Amino acid sequence: MNISDYLSALLLIAGGLFFLAGTLGLLRFPDIYTRLHALTKADNVGLGLMVAGLAIQADSWAVVGKLLLIWGLVLLAGASVAYLIANGALKRGIRLWRR
Amino acid sequence: MMNRNLIIPLLVRGLFLLFVWWSLSGGALSSWWIGGPAVVLALLVSMALLPPQHLNSYALLRFIPFFLIRSLLGGVDVAWRAFHPRLPINPLLISYRLTLPAGLPQVVMVNSVSLLPGTLSVAIDQQRLQVHVLNGGQDYLAGLQQLEQRVSRIFGESHQRSKAE
Numbered sequence: 609m610n611i612s613d614y615l616s617a618l619l620l621i622a623g624g625l626f627f628l629a630g631t632l633g634l635l636r637f638p639d640i641y642t643r644l645h646a647l648t649k650a651d652n653v654g655l656g657l658m659v660a661g662l663a664i665q666a667d668s669w670a671v672v673g674k675l676l677l678i679w680g681l682v683l684l685a686g687a688s689v690a691y692l693i694a695n696g697a698l699k700r701g702i703r704l705w706r707r
Numbered sequence: 708m709m710n711r712n713l714i715i716p717l718l719v720r721g722l723f724l725l726f727v728w729w730s731l732s733g734g735a736l737s738s739w740w741i742g743g744p745a746v747v748l749a750l751l752v753s754m755a756l757l758p759p760q761h762l763n764s765y766a767l768l769r770f771i772p773f774f775l776i777r778s779l780l781g782g783v784d785v786a787w788r789a790f791h792p793r794l795p796i797n798p799l800l801i802s803y804r805l806t807l808p809a810g811l812p813q814v815v816m817v818n819s820v821s822l823l824p825g826t827l828s829v830a831i832d833q834q835r836l837q838v839h840v841l842n843g844g845q846d847y848l849a850g851l852q853q854l855e856q857r858v859s860r861i862f863g864e865s866h867q868r869s870k871a872e
Contacts, residue, residue, distance in 0.1 A: 629786030641839040645785050645827050653782025673730030687818035694829040707797045
């Protein structure tokens, strides 16, 4: 293994940890709004790190471009869907959890 | 001047779409028989659906690192809270008055809010944006104001108008 392999392994493991955090948040957070926080933000970073880790290993720039496009689209979709779900919940009168 | 206002967005979007096709097809030359017309059609559709507007490209470039760093912090913040045994959250629903105009500037704002630390857009009604704050103890207001200012610079609504306009 050379340096770039170690670097991409590190990025992939870190990305996996963020996905784990997102899922943990989904399970542990008390209501729909707080769960959305965990899913959108942690998974966005997790995917970003994984994309970075895979881009280092890519054999061509076209693959790097494709990975970046995937990340951008997931970012856009994640933020838009989070808004739609939160907005739907509010309109249905789902109260937020308060400490 | 009309031409110049149209040519630059056409060029930028066209190059982006060419890049998308090149990336999807892995640079296969024979694929451009389909890709060429597809790029032209996509360009026309994009001009029809989202007519070009004044963008401050310098502000847009500066927004990218700001957004990346802040959204990384957002992920770290929420991951730490999810892992913490005592679940250190104290949610709030707040109302934030936007000065950004309706349309694309507000869309960019609403989507960015959800990716930055501790805030999630829940509803927007004209100039009133309802934001769910994960931890009320944090200084969420300063973050929202900073974000709004950055977005408004992209769309050239602040005093920092670029001379190119």
